[in-house]
Amino acid sequence: MRKNILITGASTGLGEGMARAWAAQGCNLALCARRTDRLEQLQAELLEKHPGIQVTVRPLDVCDYDRVFEVFRDFRDELGTLDRVIVNAGMGSKAAIGHGDFASNRQAAETNFVAAIAQCEAAMEIFREQNSGHLVLMSSVSGVRGFRGPFNVYAATKAAVASLAEGLQLDTEGTPINVTCILPGYILTDINREVKNAPFRVDLETGVRALVKAIDSEKRRAYVPWWPWTPLSYLLKAMPFRLFARAM
Template sequence: MRRNILITGASSGLGMGMARAWAAKGCNLALCARREENLEALQHELTTSYPNIRVVIQALDVCDYDRVPEVFQSFKEELGSLDRIVVNAGMASSHGIGQGHFESNRQAAETNFVAAIAQCEAAMEIFRAQNAGHLVLISSVSGVRGFRGAMNVYAATKAAVASLAEGLQLDTEGTPIRVTNIMPGYILTDINRSTKNAPFRVDLETGVAALVSAIDKEKRRAYVPWWPWTPLSYVIKALPFKVFARAM
């Protein structure tokens, strides 16, 4: 079992849900996010419910690229090792291209992709020194194809994250380091709460259970929940452009 797990973006949503699930399994946790007060509350909750585990926290904006390796290394020193690092921090894009919202779209692109590179750099440095570890990148089903409007930039960043994960899988093939690309469908969190008509959306508890189960299997790629997103991902990719344009 991967006992010492680092999760970014752990102050809400999927990150918080994963922390609770792995705490229940007896894992020690290194949790970071921008909202320190949320982390403190989660730390208190988990150590009270599971007094035999360690939960260490640090405030971190993943776009503060110089601090990312510092925080990851300090977590490693505090816990002795890091067995799994989950690159989870991210944000939605809320505007289409050409509507005068470049700064908002730039922020989404930086947070979802450039910051993911910074996290992967820090994680792989630790894992290569240990000659062991499991790196998990949270992409999205939306990364399998371009999407219109407000989803455009978000989908593009998640496609980039998926590609980054596959490249790292090639880099680590034949080594004790595992890399997993997780592609969730619609799981109810703040990032998609305002999305209207989100197809096949599941509640947070159901989604997190499927997410943790998929990560623990350590496959190269997993759609979450498996049904219906695994078969649907192939349908989405195969639809002719004009059919996809009408559907979206």
């Protein structure tokens, strides 16, 4: 079992849910996010429910790239090792390109992809020193095709994350370091709460249970929940452009 797990973006949504699930399994947790008040509340909750584990927290904006390296090393030093790192911090994009909101689209691109590179760099340095570890990148089913409107930039960043994960899998093939790419469908969190067209959306508890199961299996690529998103992913990729445009 991967005992010491680092999760970025751990104060809300999927990060918070995964922290609760792994705490219940007896794992030690290194949790970071921008909102320290939420992190501290989560830390207190988990230690009260599971007094045999360690839960350490740090404030972190993943777009403060130098700080990413510092925080990851501090967590490693405090826990002794990092067995798994979840590159989870992310955000949605708000506007279609060309509608005057470049700043928010740039922020989404930097948070979802450039910051993911920083997290991967920091994690892989530690894993290579240890000669072991499990790196998990959170992509999205939306990364399998281009999406229109406000989802355009978000989908593009998640496609980039999936490509980054595959490249890292090639780099680590045959080594004690595993890399997993997770592609969630619609799981109810703040990032998609206001989305009206969210087919097959599941509640947070169901989604987190499926996520943790997929991550613990350490497969190279997993759609979550498996049904219906695994078969749908093939359909989305194979769908002719005109048909896809009408559907989306």
